[in-house]
Amino acid sequence: KAGVTQTPRYLIKTRGQQVTLSCSPISGHRSVSWYQQTPGQGLQFLFEYFSETQRNKGNFPGRFSGRQFSNSRSEMNVSTLELGDSALYLCASSPGQGTEKLFFGSGTQLSVL
Amino acid sequence: GQQVMQIPQYQHVQEGEDFTTYCNSSTTLSNIQWYKQRPGGHPVFLIQLVKSGEVKKQKRLTFQFGEAKKNSSLHITATQTTDVGTYFCSKPSGTYKYIFGTGTRLKVLA
Numbered sequence: 001k002a003g004v005t006q007t008p009r010y011l012i013k014t015r016g017q018q019v020t021l022s023c024s025p026i027s028g029h030r031s032v033s034w035y036q037q038t039p040g041q042g043l044q045f046l047f048e049y050f051s052e053t054q055r056n057k058g059n060f061p062g063r064f065s066g067r068q069f070s071n072s073r074s075e076m077n078v079s080t081l082e083l084g085d086s087a088l089y090l091c092a093s094s095p096g097q098g099t100e101k102l103f104f105g106s107g108t109q110l111s112v113l
Numbered sequence: 114g115q116q117v118m119q120i121p122q123y124q125h126v127q128e129g130e131d132f133t134t135y136c137n138s139s140t141t142l143s144n145i146q147w148y149k150q151r152p153g154g155h156p157v158f159l160i161q162l163v164k165s166g167e168v169k170k171q172k173r174l175t176f177q178f179g180e181a182k183k184n185s186s187l188h189i190t191a192t193q194t195t196d197v198g199t200y201f202c203s204k205p206s207g208t209y210k211y212i213f214g215t216g217t218r219l220k221v222l223a
């Protein structure tokens with residue numbers, strides 16, 4: 001099985017712009033979670049989607065949003081970028097049925113200048 | 114934000130020495146997971162513990178879940194340079210949501 005695929009791998013944006021990141025889960029997995037990883041804050045939970053519905057949300061401002069498509073692929077969007085949004089954004093997939101291990105993608109490294 | 118406390122934050126060991134990281138929660142956990150992230154890589158699942166007092170081994174790695182299910186530890190015997198990375202514990206928060214620990218960064222000196 002192919003692993004979790006995230007695109008793009010690297011992204012450079014300027015303040016005020018918006019960005020869209022993509023995540024394709026492992027085939028058959030219906031849950032996609034997004035995490036923000038920074039040196040200072042570690043891995044912070046953004047949100048989780050299952051069957052095109054957001055089931056869980058972390059404590060991030062409304063500038064962070066996401067969606068999931070019928071094929072379980074997910075996108076997250078960050079609008080009005082701030083310098084502090086510079087981070088590694090990781091998505092993780094799982095079957096979505098309960099307490100399961102997460103399979104992470106390689107992440108998108110976002111730099112906001 | 115919501116996180117789980119891990120100690121130590123950093124650990125430098127000589128190759129061949131042992132290493133232990135601890136994960137502590139203020140609430141009782143239904144289960145706990147451990148992940149390893151190599152430098153420049155992404156977290157990779159290592160193990161899940163569910164039962165009180167559970168001990169699981171993977172070669173040189175020993176994982177323990179506390180009797181009260183509020184803490185857990187990962188012990189590596191005779192570290193090797195391949196053990197370098199950051200070790201995270203992760204706990205469920207509600208349903209289908211996982212909160213990660215602050216991580217312990219291990220450096221192994223050859």
